[in-house]
Amino acid sequence: MKLEGAGLTRVRPFVLMATVVIPALLRKLTNGQDRVTASGRNLGQVVADLERQFPGLREHLVEDDELKPSVAVSIDGEMGMAGVLEPVRENSEIFFIPAIGGG
Amino acid sequence: MASDQSPEFKVIGTRPVRPDGVDKVTGRAKYGADYTLPGMLHGKVLRSPHAHARIRSIDVARALRLPGVKAIVTGADFPEVKGVMAQVGELIVNTHYLSLNVMARDKALYDGHAVAAGAATSKHIAEEALELIEVDYEALPPVMTAEEAMRPDAPVLLEELRTRLMAHRTDPGALEGPDRASNVPGHIRFERGDLDAGFRAADYVVEREFTTATVHQGYIEPQNALAVYDADEHLTIYCSTQGSFNVRTLTASVLAMSEGKIRVVPAEIGGGFGGKTTVYLEPVAALLAKKSGRPVKMVMTRAEVLRATGPTSGIKAKVKIGARRDGKITAAEVWLAYEAGAFPGSPFAPGAMCTLAPYIIENLRIDSYDVVVNRPKVAAYRAPGSPASAFACECVLDELAEKCRLDPIEFRMRNAAHEGAPQPAGPAFKKIGFAETLAAIRDSDHYRTPLNGPFRGRGVASGFWFNGGLQSSAIVNIHGDGSVSVVTGSVDIGGTRAAQAMIVAETLGIAVDEVRPVVADTDAIGHTDVTGGSRTALATGMAVYEASRDARDQLIGRAAKIWDKKPDEVVFEQGVFRPVDGSAPSLNLRQLAGRLARTGGPVVGRATVNAGAVGAVGNAFATVCIDVEVDPDTAKVRILRCTIAQDVGRALHPAYVEGQLQGAVAQGVGWALNEEYFYDQKGTLRNFGLLDYRMPTCLDLPMIETIMVEVPNPNHPLGVRGVGEVGIVPPMAAVASAIYRAVGVRMAELPMSAPRLLKAIIENRVTTFDAQATAAK
Numbered sequence: 075m076k077l078e079g080a081g082l083t084r085v086r087p088f089v090l091m092a093t094v095v096i097p098a099l100l101r102k103l104t105n106g107q108d109r110v111t112a113s114g115r116n117l118g119q120v121v122a123d124l125e126r127q128f129p130g131l132r133e134h135l136v137e138d139d140e141l142k143p144s145v146a147v148s149i150d151g152e153m154g155m156a157g158v159l160e161p162v163r164e165n166s167e168i169f170f171i172p173a174i175g176g177g
Numbered sequence: 178m179a180s181d182q183s184p185e186f187k188v189i190g191t192r193p194v195r196p197d198g199v200d201k202v203t204g205r206a207k208y209g210a211d212y213t214l215p216g217m218l219h220g221k222v223l224r225s226p227h228a229h230a231r232i233r234s235i236d237v238a239r240a241l242r243l244p245g246v247k248a249i250v251t252g253a254d255f256p257e258v259k260g261v262m263a264q265v266g267e268l269i270v271n272t273h274y275l276s277l278n279v280m281a282r283d284k285a286l287y288d289g290h291a292v293a294a295g296a297a298t299s300k301h302i303a304e305e306a307l308e309l310i311e312v313d314y315e316a317l318p319p320v321m322t323a324e325e326a327m328r329p330d331a332p333v334l335l336e337e338l339r340t341r342l343m344a345h346r347t348d349p350g351a352l353e354g355p356d357r358a359s360n361v362p363g364h365i366r367f368e369r370g371d372l373d374a375g376f377r378a379a380d381y382v383v384e385r386e387f388t389t390a391t392v393h394q395g396y397i398e399p400q401n402a403l404a405v406y407d408a409d410e411h412l413t414i415y416c417s418t419q420g421s422f423n424v425r426t427l428t429a430s431v432l433a434m435s436e437g438k439i440r441v442v443p444a445e446i447g448g449g450f451g452g453k454t455t456v457y458l459e460p461v462a463a464l465l466a467k468k469s470g471r472p473v474k475m476v477m478t479r480a481e482v483l484r485a486t487g488p489t490s491g492i493k494a495k496v497k498i499g500a501r502r503d504g505k506i507t508a509a510e511v512w513l514a515y516e517a518g519a520f521p522g523s524p525f526a527p528g529a530m531c532t533l534a535p536y537i538i539e540n541l542r543i544d545s546y547d548v549v550v551n552r553p554k555v556a557a558y559r560a561p562g563s564p565a566s567a568f569a570c571e572c573v574l575d576e577l578a579e580k581c582r583l584d585p586i587e588f589r590m591r592n593a594a595h596e597g598a599p600q601p602a603g604p605a606f607k608k609i610g611f612a613e614t615l616a617a618i619r620d621s622d623h624y625r626t627p628l629n630g631p632f633r634g635r636g637v638a639s640g641f642w643f644n645g646g647l648q649s650s651a652i653v654n655i656h657g658d659g660s661v662s663v664v665t666g667s668v669d670i671g672g673t674r675a676a677q678a679m680i681v682a683e684t685l686g687i688a689v690d691e692v693r694p695v696v697a698d699t700d701a702i703g704h705t706d707v708t709g710g711s712r713t714a715l716a717t718g719m720a721v722y723e724a725s726r727d728a729r730d731q732l733i734g735r736a737a738k739i740w741d742k743k744p745d746e747v748v749f750e751q752g753v754f755r756p757v758d759g760s761a762p763s764l765n766l767r768q769l770a771g772r773l774a775r776t777g778g779p780v781v782g783r784a785t786v787n788a789g790a791v792g793a794v795g796n797a798f799a800t801v802c803i804d805v806e807v808d809p810d811t812a813k814v815r816i817l818r819c820t821i822a823q824d825v826g827r828a829l830h831p832a833y834v835e836g837q838l839q840g841a842v843a844q845g846v847g848w849a850l851n852e853e854y855f856y857d858q859k860g861t862l863r864n865f866g867l868l869d870y871r872m873p874t875c876l877d878l879p880m881i882e883t884i885m886v887e888v889p890n891p892n893h894p895l896g897v898r899g900v901g902e903v904g905i906v907p908p909m910a911a912v913a914s915a916i917y918r919a920v921g922v923r924m925a926e927l928p929m930s931a932p933r934l935l936k937a938i939i940e941n942r943v944t945t946f947d948a949q950a951t952a953a954k
Contacts, residue, residue, distance in 0.1 A: 095603050098366035098542075108369075146790045148604040150608035153646070169603040172365055172526035173269055174643065174778030174791050175454075175557055175710060 092120055092149075092166040097134075104128050105140040117147060118158030120168065135170055188683040189895065192832045195675040199580040209417035209444040210476045211659055217403070218296040219476040220465050221303040222458075223310050224485060225285035225292050226321035228551040229332070229858025231714045232312060235293055240309040245302035247308070248469035250461065251293045252282040256433040263430065268751035268877040270455075272430040274520040278554050279431055281458050285314065286334060286555050288517035288861045289484030293459075295349040295475045296465040298866070308312060319551040319860030323493050323514035326548045328362040329424070333358045334519060334549045340364055362521035363547030364654055365529055367601045371535035375508025375540025379499025379579040382616045386495050387569040389909075389927040390853030393488040394558045395844070395872045398447025399479060400486060404462035405472035411426040412466075414459050419449040419668055420707030424459055427701050431460040442698040450844070451557030454707050457486055464813055482863040487556025488854065490515040490523045494569035500577045504591040508534055508540040513566055515547055518554035523547045524562025527618065527643070530602045531906070532566035534641040535611050535798060536574075536592040543601055551860050557709060559841060560902035563911060564848060571910030573639040585637045585801075585914070586619045610888030612822030613800035614639065617822035617884045618800045624820075632807045633817065634918030635759035637800065640906025644795035644890070645710025646788030650703030651720035653681055653728040653782035655772075659767030661685060662693045663724070666705030667717040669696055672833030673842075676714045677721045679829055680895070683917065684725035686752025687766055703785050711797060711899025714829055715890075716788040722894055725921055728782025730768055735776040739764075795890040795898045799823040801842060801907040814850055814916060821907075822884040826898030831885065834900050841904025848905070849912040853928050 091111050096104050104110055104127075107162055112127065114120035118139070125132035141157035148169040154160050162168070200206040237249040260273030281292045293310050297303040320326045320334065340359045376382055412434070420422045421441040430434045446453065459476040466473040477486070495512040511532060517523035529545035545566075578588035593612040595603050618624050618637065620862040628635045652664040663681045667673055674694035682689040705717065729749060737747045738753040740761050749756055755763035773780055786792045804817040821838050828834040851871040854862040864870045889896025909927060917923045922937045 093645055099364065099763040137262075143262045143269045146792070150605060151604055153604075153790040155648075155790055155793075169233075170529065171602040171604070174524070174527040174530065175263070175269070175561065175645075 090115055090162060090164045092162050092168055094120065094168045095125060096171050100131060100134055103131050114162055116158065116162055117141070117149070117160040117168070120162055132137065144173050146171050185431040186683055188679045188689055188912050189827070189829050190831065192830060193675060193679065193689045195672050195833070196469050196678060197419055197445070197669060197674055206445045208398055208447055209403070212403045212474070213443065214403065217472040217474055218465070218469055219300040220294055220296040220462055220473045220535060221300065221307055222291045222461065222475070222481065223312070224481070225281065225288065226861070227316050228288045228316055228321070228646060228676065229317040230285045231317060232281060232285060232292060232710055233315055234313045237293065239311070240295060240306040243306050243309060245298040245301065246295055246306045247298070247471065248296045248465045249293060249306065250464045250468060251279070252280045254464055254468070255431065256282050258433065268719040269522070271521065275427060275433045275455070278293070279457060281289035287551050288858055289481065289553060290367050290519065291461070291485065294429060294461045294465060296469050307795045309884040320360065321550055321552065321860055322491070323516045323546070323548040323550065324568040327514060327546070331360055334360055338362045338549065340523065341817070344720045346736050360549045361526060361546050363783030365526055365542065367529060367543045367603070367742040369599070370538050370540030370543050372508055372510055372629070376499045378501065378507040380502045381577055382497065382499040383573050383576045383580070384497040385573055385925055386493070386758050387925045388566060389565040391488050391491040391552060392558070392848050392852040392854070393483055393870065394448070394452040396448030396450055396452055397858040399482045400453065400457050400475070401476040402458040402462040403472060403474040404466040406457065406466055411438050411440065412463055413442065414463065415442045415444055416459055417444050417446050418451060419446065419670065419709050420455040421666060421668065421699050421722055422704055423454055423634055423707050424456055428458045428459045428463060431456065432463060440698055440700045441694060444676055446668055446670055449670055449708070449763040450559045451709055452486055452559060454461065454557050454709050455487065467739045472796070479867060483865040483870060484862050485553055486520065487554055487776045489558035489561060490517065490555050490565065492516065492565040494566060496569045496573045498570070498577060500572045500581060501583055504539050504578070504581045504583045504588045506536060506592045509538050511543040511566070511570060513543070513545040515545065515562065516550045516552060517547050518552045519549060520554045521547055521549060521949040523555050524561070528562030528566040529842065530600065531560070531641045532601070534600050535639050537588070537594050537598045538592070541601060552854070558774055559844060559905045563640060563642050563906045564845065566636070567640045567906045568909040568913070571907065572925070573914050573919040574924065575636070575638070575910065575914040586615050589618060589639055590615050606796060608888060608891050609796050609798060610886050611639070613888055614800040614822040614888045617886050618802050618813065618820065619821070621802070621820055621884060623818055623882060626806050630806070630808055632919050633804065634915040635802065635804045636911040636914030636916070636918065637802050638907035638910035638914065639798065639800040640903055642797050642903040642906060643712065643792035644715055644797055645791045646716055647706035647710070647791065648785070648787050649717040649720040651717065653721070653724040653727055655770050655773065655780040657770055659765070659770040660688070660691045660693070661687065662695055662720055664695045664697050664702055665717050666697055666699070666702040667713045668708045668759045670708050671837050672830060673708065673713045673717065675833060676718060676829040680718055680721045681725045684768060685729055686749070694864055710791050711901040715794060715893060715897050715899045716786060718829070718895070719788055719893065720784045720786045723784030723786065725780040725897065726782070727784055728780055731780045731782065732766070732822065735773060735780065736764055736769055738776045739772060759878065765824065785886035794892045796828065796896055797824060797903040798902065799903045799907055801911045803908065803911040803915050805912060805919055807916060807919045807934070811931050812932065812938060813931040814912070814929065815873060816846060816879060818879055819846070820882040821899065823904055823906055824886045824888050824898060825900045826890040826893065827887055827896035828885050829895070829897060835883045837900045838904045841902065842881050842908050843873055843878055845905040845908025846878060846912065848929060849909040849929055851928050851930055885932055901949050
C-alpha cells in the first residue's frame with residue numbers, strides 16, 4: 075500500500091502474519107487461546123504485537139529488549155540463536171520453549 | 178542403516194588410533210593437578226558441616242597467624258554480584274547464585290558448602306589453617322527432598338524466591354501464585370489435546386508414582402584449578418573443565434572482572450559428563466592468588482567432589498498413561514518435581530521435554546517443577562533431566578504393553594514418533610531414526626535369543642535427547658611440508674580430536690596421521706562453547722569441516738596462481754590439485770604446501786559456526802535391551818546381557834562412537850542398580866567415597882553390545898548426530914522391566930539396590946518368586 079503526502083511516497087512494510095503457539099501456563103493471558111496470530115518481520119516485532127494484543131505477555135519472554143536466556147524459540151522448526159532478531163516469514167509457526175543444556 | 182564405512186569416504190568411518198592415546202596410557206598427558214609453578218601455594222576449602230545454617234560470623238585471625246599461611250578468603254572477600262541471568266554456552270546462569278555457591282555468604286545451604294578457603298606453602302598447612310577458622314553457625318532445619326520442599330509449611334531456603342512460569346528457573350520474582358517465598362522457583366507445562374477424552378478412549382490406564390535418587394557423574398579426575406596473576410593483573414587459570422570459555426565467563430562474573438583479563442588453559446580432562454561445565458575452585462584460587470601475590474593450586478578430594486560439586490537431581494514423578502487394546506496411546510499426564518539442590522536450576526525443563534518424546538500422543542499434559550533443597554546445587558549430567566523422567570514413563574509403557582498383550586517393542590513401534598511428529602514442547606521432529614532403533618533391537622541376535630532360567634528377565638526401554646548446537650571456532654593450518662594442524666577450543670573427552678583430524682584428512686585428501694589436532698586456550702582460538710550436549714563432534718566438527726574447506730579453497734587459489742589459471746579452472750580430486758585442461762602436472766598437498774611462501778604466504782583455513790540452540794541441529798534416540806538375573810537369596814541383580822541401538826547419524830570414528838554408547842549404558846546401569854546419595858536426618862552426606870558411592874566396575878557388566886543405526890542428520894554436512902548422551906536414558910527402565918520379568922516386582926524407586934529390591938519382593942509377597950524358588954529347589 076502506498077502512502078502519499080508532502081510530496082513523498084512511502085511504501086508501508088508488508089505485514090507478515092505468523093502463528094504463535096502460546097506456552098500452556100501463559101494461556102491465561104491469551105484468554106485460553108493456544109494459538110494466536112501476530113505480525114512482524116522478526117521475533118522482536120512479533121513479541122511487540124503480542125504485547126499489544128495481550129498485555130503482560132512480553133515480560134515472560136523478553137528482558138532488556140532481548141529474548142530471556144531461559145527461553146528458546148522454534149520458528150518453522152529452526153531454533154536459531156539470534157533472539158529477537160530471528161527472522162519471521164509469512165505464515166511462520168513460532169513456539170516458545172525452554173532453553174536447555176546438555177551434559 | 179549400517180556401521181560400515183560409506184564408500185563416499187576414505188577416512189570417515191575408519192578406526193585410527195587416537196592422537197592423545199599414547200600420552201594417556203604412558204602417563205605423559207598433563208592433567209590439571211599435574212601443573213606446577215614456581216612459588217606456588219596450595220589452597221584448601223573449609224566446608225559447612227551443616228545442611229542448612231545461618232552463618233553468624235567467621236573469625237580467621239588464628240588461621241592467619243599459622244606459619245606458612247599466606248591468605249584466607251571468606252564470602253566477605255567476594256564482590257557482591259547482581260542477580261542477572263546469563264546464557265553461558267549451554268548454561269543459563271544466575272550469576273548471584275553462582276557466586277553464593279562458590280562461597281557462602283550469610284547462609285550455608287548444604288553439607289559441604291564452601292564457607293572459607295586458605296592458601297599456604299603446603300597442602301597440610303592449608304588444611305591445618307582451616308581447622309583454626311572459627312565459624313559461628315545457627316543450625317536451621319534442612320529440607321532434603323522435593324516433596325518436603327513443596328509443602329506449604331516447609332522451611333524456606335532462599336527468601337527471595339518466588340514461583341515463576343515457563344523456565345525462569347534461576348530468576349527470582351513473582352509471576353505465579355501468591356507473592357510469597359517459595360522453594361519452587363520454576364514451573365513449566367506442556368499441554369495439547371483433550372486429556373479427559375483421551376483417558377475415556379483408553380481401554381487400559383496405568384497410574385504410578387516414581388522416585389529417583391541424587392546421583393553423581395562419577396568422573397575419575399577431581400576438580401582442580403591453578404591460578405596465577407601476571408604483573409599486569411592478567412589472570413591465567415589452568416584447570417580441568419569441559420568448557421574453558423565457560424570458566425572464563427563465569428570466573429569473570431563471580432570476581433567482577435573483565436573477561437579480557439582472564440586466560441583459561443584447559444588441561445587434559447579425566448571425565449566430566451556435564452559436571453565440569455561450571456566453576457567451583459577457579460574463582461577461589463584466583464582470589465587467593467590475588468591476595469597472596471603467588472600462584473595458588475587447588476585440587477578437590479573425592480569427598481569434596483561428592484559433597485560439594487553438582488550431581489544430578491533426584492526426582493518425584495507421577496505418571497498416568499492410557500492406551501487402547503490395540504496399543505495406541507490415547508492420553509498421558511505426567512507430573513515431575515526435580516531437586517535443584519541449594520539454588521534454582523535443575524533440568525526440570527529438558528526432563529519434561531524429553532519424556533514421552535519418542536511417541537506420538539495426541540492428548541498430553543506434562544507439568545515439571547524446579548525445587549530447591551538442602552543438597553549441592555545440581556550440575557549437568559549426561560542428557561540432564563531425561564533419564565529420570567524416562568524411567569518413570571517407560572516403566573508405565575512397559576506395564577501398558579503387558580496389559581495390551583503386546584511385545585514391548587511392538588507397543589512402542591505402534592506409537593513411535595517420526596519426521597513431522599510433534600515433540601512434547603510442540604515443534605515437530607525433522608528426520609529421526611527412533612523406529613529404526615526399535616527395529617534394530619527387535620532384529621538383533623540378543624532379542625531373538627530366548628532367555629531361559631529361573632529369576633531371569635529381559636527388559637526393553639527407549640530414550641530421547643537433544644543434540645547441542647551452539648558456537649564453535651576452528652583453524653586449519655597448512656604447514657610447509659604438507660602436514661596440517663587443526664586448532665579448536667573444544668576440550669577432548671571422548672575422542673573428538675581424532676574425529677576432527679579425520680574430518681580434515683577427509684576434506685584435504687591426506688592421511689589422518691598427517692593432521693595434528695590441538696585444543697587451544699581462550700586467548701588462542703575464537704569462542705567455543707562447552708564439550709557437552711553431545712555437540713563437539715557435531716558442531717565443532719561443522720567448524721572443522723568448514724575451516725578445512727576454506728583451506729582447500731585457498732589452496733586451489735594458490736595452484737591456480739602457479740598455473741596462471743582462474744580458481745574455477747583448477748579442481749581438487751583424490752587428494753591432488755590439477756588444472757582442468759590438463760596443461761600442467763598435478764600437485765599433491767605436500768608439493769603445493771612447499772610453494773606457499775612464493776604464492777602469497779601461509780594458508781590458514783578459518784571457520785566459526787553458530788549451530789543454533791540446543792536441540793536445533795539434531796536429535797538422538799536409543800533403545801536398550803537388558804537381561805538380568807536376580808539372586809533369590811539376596812536380590813542382588815546381575816546384568817547378563819545388554820545391547821543398545823542408537824541413531825548416530827553417521828559414525829565418524831565408529832570405535833569412539835561405540836565407546837560413547839557403552840559408557841552411557843554403563844552409567845545408566847549404575848544409576849539403576851547402585852548409585853545414590855545417602856543423607857542422614859541432619860542432612861549430612863554419609864557416603865562420600867567411591868567405596869560407598871558404588872559405581873559399576875567392569876566386573877559388574879558384560880561387554881555392552883552396540884548397534885549403530887545411521888540415519889543421517891539433515892542439518893549436518895556429514896550427517897553426524899551427537900552421540901554422547903542419549904544412551905544413558907533407557908537403561909533404568911529396561912533394568913526395571915527385566916527385574917519385573919525375573920521376579921514379578923515392578924520397582925518404582927531408584928536405585929533398585931539389593932536391599933530395596935529384597936524389601937519390595939518380601940512386601941509384595943510375589944507368588945511367582947515363591948513359585949520359582951520352589952521350582953529351583
